[in-house]
Amino acid sequence: xxxxxxxxxxxxxKLSSRALNAMxxxxxxxxxxxxxxxxxxxxxxxxxxxxxxxxxQCLHIKNPSELYFLSGGSEADNWAIKxxxxxxxxxxxNHIISTKFEHHAVLHTLEYLEKHGYEVTLLDVHEDGLVRxxxxxxxxxxxxxxxxxxxxxxxxxxxxxxxELSAIAKKxxxxxxxDAVQAVGTIPVNxxxxxxxxxxxxxxxxxxxxxxxxxYLRKGIRLPNLVHGGAQERGYRAGTENTAGIVGMAEALKxxxxxxxxxxxxxxxxxxxLIDSLLTIDxxxxxxxxxxxxxxxxxxxxHGVEGEALLLSLDLKGVAASSGSACTSGxxxxxxxxxxxxxxxxxxxxSVRLTFSTETTEEDVDYIISVLPxxxxxxxxxxxxxxxxxxxxxx
Amino acid sequence: xxxxxxxxxxxxNPRNVGEMEDADGxxxxxxxxxxxxxxMYIKVKDDVITDVSFKTFGCGAAIATSSMATELVKGHTIxxxxxxxxxxxxxxxxxxxxxxxxxxxxxxxAIKAAVSDxxxxxxxxxxxxxxxxxxxxxxxxxx
Ligand SMILES: Cc1ncc(COP(=O)(O)O)c(C=O)c1O
Numbered sequence: 001x002x003x004x005x006x007x008x009x010x011x012x013x014k015l016s017s018r019a020l021n022a023m024x025x026x027x028x029x030x031x032x033x034x035x036x037x038x039x040x041x042x043x044x045x046x047x048x049x050x051x052x053x054x055x056x057q058c059l060h061i062k063n064p065s066e067l068y069f070l071s072g073g074s075e076a077d078n079w080a081i082k083x084x085x086x087x088x089x090x091x092x093x094n095h096i097i098s099t100k101f102e103h104h105a106v107l108h109t110l111e112y113l114e115k116h117g118y119e120v121t122l123l124d125v126h127e128d129g130l131v132r133x134x135x136x137x138x139x140x141x142x143x144x145x146x147x148x149x150x151x152x153x154x155x156x157x158x159x160x161x162x163x164e165l166s167a168i169a170k171k172x173x174x175x176x177x178x179d180a181v182q183a184v185g186t187i188p189v190n191x192x193x194x195x196x197x198x199x200x201x202x203x204x205x206x207x208x209x210x211x212x213x214x215x216y217l218r219k220g221i222r223l224p225n226l227v228h229g230g231a232q233e234r235g236y237r238a239g240t241e242n243t244a245g246i247v248g249m250a251e252a253l254k255x256x257x258x259x260x261x262x263x264x265x266x267x268x269x270x271x272x273x274l275i276d277s278l279l280t281i282d283x284x285x286x287x288x289x290x291x292x293x294x295x296x297x298x299x300x301x302x303h304g305v306e307g308e309a310l311l312l313s314l315d316l317k318g319v320a321a322s323s324g325s326a327c328t329s330g331x332x333x334x335x336x337x338x339x340x341x342x343x344x345x346x347x348x349x350x351s352v353r354l355t356f357s358t359e360t361t362e363e364d365v366d367y368i369i370s371v372l373p374x375x376x377x378x379x380x381x382x383x384x385x386x387x388x389x390x391x392x393x394x395x
Numbered sequence: 396x397x398x399x400x401x402x403x404x405x406x407x408n409p410r411n412v413g414e415m416e417d418a419d420g421x422x423x424x425x426x427x428x429x430x431x432x433x434x435m436y437i438k439v440k441d442d443v444i445t446d447v448s449f450k451t452f453g454c455g456a457a458i459a460t461s462s463m464a465t466e467l468v469k470g471h472t473i474x475x476x477x478x479x480x481x482x483x484x485x486x487x488x489x490x491x492x493x494x495x496x497x498x499x500x501x502x503x504x505a506i507k508a509a510v511s512d513x514x515x516x517x518x519x520x521x522x523x524x525x526x527x528x529x530x531x532x533x534x535x536x537x538x
Contacts, residue, residue: 306430306453309458312403312406312455326429349430384423384434385427385452
């Protein structure tokens with residue numbers, strides 16, 4: 001049988017069997033509508049309420065009613081940012097601060113707002129992929145109403161000092177949102193300690209089902225309704241609840257929180273082993289700070305090699321990974337994240353991202369270590385760019 | 396995006412890959428900023444391309460189209476090689492995803508660039524035979 005290693009867990013994760021089992025009743029016998037008053041409806045209502053409590057507990061959210069269920073990370077980001085922008089405008093504030101390397105769910109939302117008269121400042125993330133709190137504070141103006149800064153970057157895995165940033169925002173009366181889609185279920189997230197006003201999360205990044213997520217919205221912040229209709233999610237987001245999805249997401253988060261500490265020690269060791277090994281390859285570089293980094297994230301560039309060719313080669317060897325090359329980003333340019341940390345285009349084209357989960361084993365990592373170097377060698381042997389790099393070096 | 400079996404075959408087992416030491420003509424197109432560079436080498440005898448090889452930095456389609464283009468001109472006369480179109484390269488590969496069409500254009504241009512270089516080395520103005528080779532296309536021009 002072909003050996004498959006799934007190393008693209010930042011893209012999505014496999015549904016855990018615990019989550020699936022928790023979901024099954026709501027896909028079968030307990031099909032009732034949570035808004036109905038009879039027995040079947042009651043069971044669904046209870047399940048949704050319980051899920052909210054479970055998740056609030058995992059995330060240290062005082063009041064479970066501050067957690068709103070919706071369809072995923074993109075929807076949570078859109079609601080938080082557009083909603084808070086609208087709120088701020090009522091106070092005459094039309095300036096928003098974010099960073100250059102946010103997910104497109106944030107960046108494209110900000111572009112939309114710019115077209116509608118908002119001003120946006122995107123903070124530099126420097127070579128290490130980290131926001132500097134003092135630069136954030138310096139960017140705050142009289143008319144700044146909102147800041148949105150991601151918790152952990154989806155490509156290079158760097159973790160931002162959210163607690164410090166949100167304290168600065170608070171001091172200046174600026175609403176603070178964080179896209180924590182890559183952080184929740186992956187590293188400890190304590191909403192109370194973080195002091196954020198809004199936080200986005202998505203179920204499928206931590207072994208829950210796809211198409212379900214949540215926004216933490218601090219009590220007292222009255223965002224405009226996201227979906228007009230029924231009274232679901234306190235009227236903010238109408239539509240019959242995705243009971244099974246919500247239950248599965250909550251179960252997956254609970255499981256992630258239970259195993260997190262031990263798992264992260266293990267994954268950080270595997271991550272460091274893989275990074276150290278890949279960095280022994282000639283003209284390779286690690287992207288993003290090595291210390292403030294998600295435990296399962298490896299992102300490396302190899303000069304003279306193009307990322308898509310690298311991914312196809314890995315796939316032929318049974319390894320699923322991703323890249324920030326233009327060919328895989330579906331646009332004209334390589335990943336905006338890699339450009340934001342200052343990589344030249346030709347280097348950014350040669351990136352590979354390998355991301356682990358609880359299912360990743362040492363054998364998987366050893367297998368990657370055994371198949372990747374020969375692939376680089378093969379692609380470089382046929383690369384005129386590599387030939388040029390070597391020639392330049394020898395002169 | 397999915398590649399045809401032919402594309403994957405030419406990617407995994409590229410034909411005529413590698414540098415040619417005693418090439419009569421060498422052509423290079425594309426640029427590293429856009430993420431693809433193709434370099435073609437030809438050996439010519441009595442107006443016939445007796446040998447051809449390539450080196451490519453680029454995505455799977457860039458490697459596969461280079462490989463296929465060398466197959467399509469090998470053993471053919473120069474006038475025949477100059478007739479090679481990107482469409483012919485694509486068809487021979489059972490098609491390319493729309494965003495990869497530019498790779499086949501680069502492959503066509505790489506062959507023309509190698510022939511140009513050959514004429515140049517022969518002291519013949521290539522423009523009279525090959526015509527103008529268009530400026531390298533924009534990064535990832537989508538047809
Ligand atoms: C940082 C970040 N934000 C937002 C999203 C979007 O989440 P979803 O796919 O649930 O809409 C993702 C995942 O792709 C992500 O990594």
